[in-house]
Amino acid sequence: MITLLDYGAGNVRSVINAIENLGETVRVAQNSQDILAAEKLVFPGVGNFGNMIHILKQKKYMDPLKIYLQSNRPFLGICLGLHALFEESEEAPGLKGLGVLKGCARRFRVKRSVPHIGWNGIKVKQPSILFNGIQGDEKFYFVHSYYVDPMDASVVMTTTNYGIEFVSGIQTGNILATQFHPEKSGSTGLALLKNFLQKDRESVSPPIQLKETKLAKRIIACLDVRSNDQGDLVVTKGDQYDVREEGAVRNLGKPVELAQRYFDEGADEITFLNITGFRDFPLEDIPMLKVLKKTSKTVFVPLTIGGGIRKYTDENGRQYSALAVAEEYFRSGADKISIGSDAVYIAETYLKTGKKTGDSSIEQISKIYGNQAVVISIDPRRVYVHTPGAVSHPVVKTRIPGPEGETFCWFQCTVKGGRKGRDLDAITLAKVCETLGAGEILLNCIDRDGTNSGFDMELIHAVKDAVTIPLIASSGAGCAQHFQEVFEETDVESALAAGIFHRREVPIFEVKSFLKDKLEIRL
Helix, strand or coil, X not given: CEEECCCCCCCHHHHHHHHHHCCCCEEECCCHXXXXXXXXXXXEECCCHHHHHHHHHHCCCHHHHHHHHXXXXXXXXXXXXXXXXXXXXXXXXXXXXXXXXCEEEEECCCCCCCXXXXXXXXXXXXXXXXXXXXXXXXXXXXXXXXXXXXXCHHHEEEEEEECEEEEEEEEECXXXXXXXXXXXXXXXXXXXXXXXXXXXXXXXXXXXXXXXXXXXXXXXXXXXEEECCCCCXXXXXXXXXXXXECCEECCCCCHHHHHHHHHHHCCCEXXXXXXXXXXCCHHHCHHHHHHHHHHCCCCCCCEEEECCCCCEECCCCCEECHHHHHHHHHHHCCCEEEECHHXXXXXXXXXXXXXXXXXXXXXXXXXXXXXXXXXXXXXXXXEEECCHHHCCCCCEECCCCCCCCCCEEEEEEEECCCCEEXXXXXXXXXXXXXXXXXXXXXXXXXXXXXXXXXXXXXXXXXXXXXXXXXXXXXXXXXXXXXXXXXXXXXXXXXXXXXXHHHCCCCCHHHHHXXXXXXXXXXX
């Protein structure tokens, strides 16, 4: 029996699924006594340090946790579950952690995108039961803006490089904790979890000892999901956002089956975009919740869900916050939430007032779950102009002339599935959303969607240069070389494709095989 501490934030569903997949039974702690009686305790954490500490205090879990940890019984902390062991965090000045270990969590101050999101390696500093069967050159999934800085170097189990060398795992007695997410690290992560769950494992060191770790470029599979004319949920794909062919919705497969295929083929992340979400009320969108729940049982890489995540008032006048909507998706297996049209409206309001309201979906979700949980999906299209001063928006000189020979353009944001343009550009939207708390940008391109002509490098350069958070390049991939080009020319952290994967024109494993000798890739 494994006891899991669920303090109410983040995707604990995946941790439960991973443990159950390994044949163990999970009991979620309901009170202090459950913590004190635990034989093995897992503390997964995603979100904001301050919110976590407030909830632990509210539930009166702080003292039982300290007693359990002082007893030296088996403990595995994950991400924020690692930070909680220390005295404090720069994320919430003035709030005290459990203080079992001396030191604090510090924010990354590096010349790299923050949060640190993606697959990175570990440098092993001491033997551990966790490393049985681990070679030492594997990659694990990280998603965080803060890292722990222990005062006692003897507790350091692993370190990782990201602008600096930071502590990515600790071990003292039977207390183990990792910055990375084993439940989201594929088969390697499951092997590590299995080592913690089983009895009588010896402490070993992996045979391969890395001198430096490197962040891998991510290959992401995107599934546009909507109801077809028969009412069934299908994966579809648009041609410049038009998903119909000969009058019917293109049907490229079932979402759960395709997600499983992409996990098996080596996808680093999977994104579900509910493209009917702007019309449907998400808390009644039961089919998509079922898709997430079923997928997260067997797919152990990060899952992002987008579509219709905003505040609502139903037909009975009952109000639901964007946070309440997001929570349903997190509890169903999502790791990140993608916000599209609503982000445009939020940015427009912010630009009018110049003030944060605290009420927007971006602010609400990032405050509780952390900015790494909020992805902004931008859907821009080119608008050509003859001179840079023709509009008030940022303008780029383009190598792709317009219909009247224009050599300048700006990138207009759209809403409602690309059907309606707004007086807002993609660069400004990205900057405002970063200010409000977003942790990642999914940058689409209506002009390239479904064309197989390659990514829009000019658009990607313009937005990438304007923000300090990671960026996912999307729209236009038609071959493996297009991934190489976008990674080398723009230095984006990840690239996404849909149609070429759905139709098996360019399988994910083929993209990775092509890139493996050219770029850092998770194989």
